[in-house]
Amino acid sequence: MPPDTHHVDVHREHSERNPASTGPSPARSQELVTAAGTCDVKRTETTLHQDEEELRRAIDLIPQNIVVLNPDGTVIYANRGVLEYTGLSLDEMGADDALDRVFHPEDGQRLREVHQEGLSGTAPFEAELRARAKDGKYRWFLIWHNPLLDESGKVVRWYATGTDIEDRKQAENKLRQDERELRQLIDFLPQCVVVLDKDGALLQANKTMLDYRGFTLAEMKGVGTCERFKRDVHPDDLERVQNERGEGLSRGMPFEMEKRLLGKDGQYRWFLFRYNPVLNDDREVIRWFATATDIEDRKHAEDRMRNEAVALREDIARSSMFEEIVGSSEALREILAQISRVAPTDSTVLIQGETGTGKELIARAIHNCSKRANRAFIRVNCAAIPSSLIASELFGHEKGAFTGALQRRLGRFESADGGTIFLDEVGELPHETQISLLRVLQEREFERVGGNQSIRVDVRVLAATNRDLNAAVEEGGFRKDLFYRLNVFPIQVPPLRDRADDIPLLVEYLVDRYAKKAGKRIRGISKQTLQLFQSYSWPGNVRELQNVIERAVIVCDGETFCVDANWFTGTAPIAKARRPFASDLAEREKAMIENALREAKGLISGPGGAAAKLGLPRQTLESKIRKLGINRYRFKAS
Numbered sequence: 001m002p003p004d005t006h007h008v009d010v011h012r013e014h015s016e017r018n019p020a021s022t023g024p025s026p027a028r029s030q031e032l033v034t035a036a037g038t039c040d041v042k043r044t045e046t047t048l049h050q051d052e053e054e055l056r057r058a059i060d061l062i063p064q065n066i067v068v069l070n071p072d073g074t075v076i077y078a079n080r081g082v083l084e085y086t087g088l089s090l091d092e093m094g095a096d097d098a099l100d101r102v103f104h105p106e107d108g109q110r111l112r113e114v115h116q117e118g119l120s121g122t123a124p125f126e127a128e129l130r131a132r133a134k135d136g137k138y139r140w141f142l143i144w145h146n147p148l149l150d151e152s153g154k155v156v157r158w159y160a161t162g163t164d165i166e167d168r169k170q171a172e173n174k175l176r177q178d179e180r181e182l183r184q185l186i187d188f189l190p191q192c193v194v195v196l197d198k199d200g201a202l203l204q205a206n207k208t209m210l211d212y213r214g215f216t217l218a219e220m221k222g223v224g225t226c227e228r229f230k231r232d233v234h235p236d237d238l239e240r241v242q243n244e245r246g247e248g249l250s251r252g253m254p255f256e257m258e259k260r261l262l263g264k265d266g267q268y269r270w271f272l273f274r275y276n277p278v279l280n281d282d283r284e285v286i287r288w289f290a291t292a293t294d295i296e297d298r299k300h301a302e303d304r305m306r307n308e309a310v311a312l313r314e315d316i317a318r319s320s321m322f323e324e325i326v327g328s329s330e331a332l333r334e335i336l337a338q339i340s341r342v343a344p345t346d347s348t349v350l351i352q353g354e355t356g357t358g359k360e361l362i363a364r365a366i367h368n369c370s371k372r373a374n375r376a377f378i379r380v381n382c383a384a385i386p387s388s389l390i391a392s393e394l395f396g397h398e399k400g401a402f403t404g405a406l407q408r409r410l411g412r413f414e415s416a417d418g419g420t421i422f423l424d425e426v427g428e429l430p431h432e433t434q435i436s437l438l439r440v441l442q443e444r445e446f447e448r449v450g451g452n453q454s455i456r457v458d459v460r461v462l463a464a465t466n467r468d469l470n471a472a473v474e475e476g477g478f479r480k481d482l483f484y485r486l487n488v489f490p491i492q493v494p495p496l497r498d499r500a501d502d503i504p505l506l507v508e509y510l511v512d513r514y515a516k517k518a519g520k521r522i523r524g525i526s527k528q529t530l531q532l533f534q535s536y537s538w539p540g541n542v543r544e545l546q547n548v549i550e551r552a553v554i555v556c557d558g559e560t561f562c563v564d565a566n567w568f569t570g571t572a573p574i575a576k577a578r579r580p581f582a583s584d585l586a587e588r589e590k591a592m593i594e595n596a597l598r599e600a601k602g603l604i605s606g607p608g609g610a611a612a613k614l615g616l617p618r619q620t621l622e623s624k625i626r627k628l629g630i631n632r633y634r635f636k637a638s
Contacts, residue, residue, distance in 0.1 A: 065141070065162035067093070071155045073115050082162070087134025104130035104138050122147050122155055128165065140169040192271070192292035198285045200249050209292065214264025234260035234268045236399050236408065252277055252285045258295065267453050269296040303410040304376065304417065327502030331494040335362065342489045343369035348441065350426075350486045351464040353493030354623045356543030359464035360424060362493060367420040372460060375419030378412045383425035391433050392449045401450025413446060413457050420460045426486065427467035427478060434479045441485045461486070468622045471604060471632065495623070496538040496545060503534050503545070510546055511561045514553040522553070526562035536568055539620065590628045593621070594635070602636035 059066055060080035068077035075094040083090065086102055095101075099108050107129040118125035124146045130138040141162040148157035186193050187207035195204035202221050210217060213232070233241050237259045248255035254276045260268040271292040278287035342349055343366045351359045360379065367377045385393050392401070396411030412421060423429075429437065440446050445456045463486045472478035496503070507525060515522045529552075538544055552563045596610035603609040604618055604625075611621040625632055 067160040067162070069119075069145075069158035069160060071119065071158065073119050073158070085133055086131070102131055104132065106130075118145055119155075119158065122149060122153065128169075131162065139164060139166040141165060190294075194290045194292070196288040196290060198287065200245065200288065203287075212261075212263050232262050234262070236260075248275055249288070252279075258299075261292070269294060270299040271295060300410070300414065300417070304415045327499060327505055329499045329501045331499050332502060335491065335493060336365075338489075338491050339365050339369060342366060342491075344371065346370075346460050348461045348463070348486055348488045349491060350469075350489070351462065351491045351493060352469070353464075353466065354495045354539075354541055355466050355619055356541035357493040357495055358542055359466075359493055360422065362491060363420075363422040363424075363462040363464060366462060367422075367460075370420070370460070372419050376416050377420050377422065378416040379422045379424060380412050381424045383428040387430040387433075390430060391436060394433065395436060395446045395448055397449035398451040401448070405450065408448075411448065413440060413459055414455065416459045417457045418459075420462060423461065423463045425465060425467075426463040427465040427469055427472055431479070434482050438479065438482045438485060441482075466619045466623075468604075468626070471622065474633065475603065475605075477605075496541040500534050504530055506542065506545060507533060507549065507561075510549040511553060514550045515561075518553055520553065520556065521559060522556065522561050523559040524561065526560055528565075529561065529563045532563060532565055532568065589624065590630060593624060593628065593630060597630070597632050597635040600635075602632050602634075604632070 062079065063081070065082040065085060066079040067075055067082055070076055075090075075098065078090055078093045082093070086093070088098070088101065092098065092101070099111055103111055111127060111129055114125065114127045124144065126142060126144045128140060128142055131141050132138050142165045143160055143162045146159045146161075147155045148159065150156050183206075189206065189208060192209035192212060193206040194202060194209060197203055205213075205217055205220060210220070213220065230238065241257060241259045244255075244257045248257070254274070256272060256274040258270060258272050261271050262268055272295045273290055273292050275288055275290045277285045278289060280286050339362065349363070349366060351362050353359050363379075364377060367373060380394065382390060392405075392409070392411065394411050394413055396409050396414055397405050399405055399408050423437075436446060440457070440459075441461060444458065445454045447454055469478055469483050469487075473480045473483050507530065511522055511525060533545070540547075548563065548567070552561065556562070592614065593610065596613045597604075599613060600608055600610040604611050604621055606612070609618070611618045614621060616624075624630075
């Protein structure tokens with residue numbers, strides 16, 4: 001409202017409120033008021049002009065850029081800072097193309113959108129934009145719009161202030177770049193890295209972790225802590241991990257744990273997790289950084305070492321059999337030549353021979369002469385393990401696979417990875433285990449009992465048996481395809497009776513060994529004892545010879561080693577000097593065996609087999625059949 005009108009209104013209002021007051025006439029009074037009002041307006045205009053000039057000078061001295069806009073956004077004023085920075089005049093600032101001339105091409109459209117939304121309301125708003133300087137360079141500004149409202153709340157002006165934030169934006173960009181580089185560095189780490197809040201909830205995870213898990217960060221964060229544990233951690237480790245993790249987080253100190261983590265392939269691997277807290281100025285935990293290192297190979301190595309230690313203790317507990325290598329007979333030299341030929345290869349070897357002939361020694365010699373000599377040699381006696389447990393012993397089992405399986409256990413094949421496994425008495429394997437062994441030989445992989453994960457191994461297989469596997473295949477007791485897989489390089493170990501020339505050397509070696517063990521001094525060996533030893537058939541082979549000599553050394557009182565001939569009474573020693581009697585005995589033995597085979601229709605084992613009819617162990621009967629040259633198969637048609 002104009003100042004003069006204001007004064008007239010004020011005077012009229014005063015007169016109306018005081019009608020009895022004295023003064024000039026109404027007409028004269030009006031003239032006086034008009035004259036006074038004119039003087040007041042001039043004085044007010046002069047004062048306002050001076051105030052405006054002072055205000056402009058003050059605004060021009062402000063370090064911020066200030067622009068005044070109409071409600072529709074057109075520029076009606078810009079301070080000196082704006083004009084000097086842009087190099088534009090006030091008229092140019094108010095032109096239609098001012099936004100395109102002042103702001104970065106990438107920001108102009110965004111400013112229009114911000115204006116369209118902000119100017120339609122009455123609330124302050126802001127935007128970060130790049131403004132072009134008169135030298136053609138752009139700098140970042142924070143532009144804050146504040147409205148001037150009238151009494152009805154309608155916008156009559158917009159005041160826009162621009163604050164130079166170029167240094168701040170550069171710092172932010174530097175921080176973002178540093179953060180990107182740091183994230184890339186963390187993503188390239190072979191370790192899994194996660195960031196947790198103070199309560200252990202997931203905040204961040206690096207690429208290695210996300211790739212292993214097969215999830216995005218949002219998917220991993222979308223599941224609660226308890227649910228994630230149940231889903232990610234191996235069931236056997238869950239309770240232990242929850243307890244150790246909860247205790248560690250509550251202490252607020254660095255801690256670590258080992259656990260199996262589920263991968264995107266559905267398999268679990270062992271990881272070593274190390275947790276480190278991040279503290280604020282008050283020494284309170286605000287974050288946890290955790291790294292996870294894959295230790296699957298280390299865990300397997302530890303399990304192998306434990307099993308190898310068990311195998312070593314078994315070997316130490318078992319009597320040494322190195323004496324079987326003593327000798328210089330033609331048969332033994334042929335065996336050693338075969339060992340030299342096959343040892344450098346990775347071929348499977350089937351060692352056949354009677355009980356006590358030294359099949360394990362042959363297997364150890366092959367291993368020791370091979371490229372695997374510095375790795376494990378694992379021996380498994382297939383005949384000494386119950387058929388219900390042999391699969392678990394060979395291939396291991398998972399926790400809960402059967403009653404008594406309280407934890408996961410590695411089998412002998414995993415323990416032998418990189419080395420050699422010796423399957424003694426392989427002919428005694430149950431049919432279902434034969435199938436699993438065939439798979440290992442063909443594909444070099446297997447599954448633990450109760451598991452579904454295929455495990456690959458690099459193992460050389462050596463097998464031994466005192467059975468006639470050809471006969472077992474014919475009878476259906478041994479798989480033909482497995483026999484062919486095992487029989488790549490067969491070695492037939494001769495019995496001691498066919499190595500009679502080696503007996504003197506063996507006796508001398510064993511006597512010396514057991515005399516030292518017993519603390520006795522034996523200087524010689526009786527000739528009669530040597531003749532007795534060479535004439536005896538030794539059905540127990542070198543093992544029997546070893547036991548006899550150990551017993552004789554214990555009872556020997558002099559310095560000459562001798563054995564009482566009565567020890568062999570009833571054992572039917574075969575005297576080589578009496579060939580007619582030996583020949584007759586062999587013929588009679590052959591006839592008895594053939595009659596038994598005829599009655600059993602060629603079968604050896606079983607309740608109705610020839611071995612049961614003759615009252616002999618199956619292995620002994622098979623050995624005699626081979627020795628006497630009996631063709632057992634011709635009795636099957638009878």
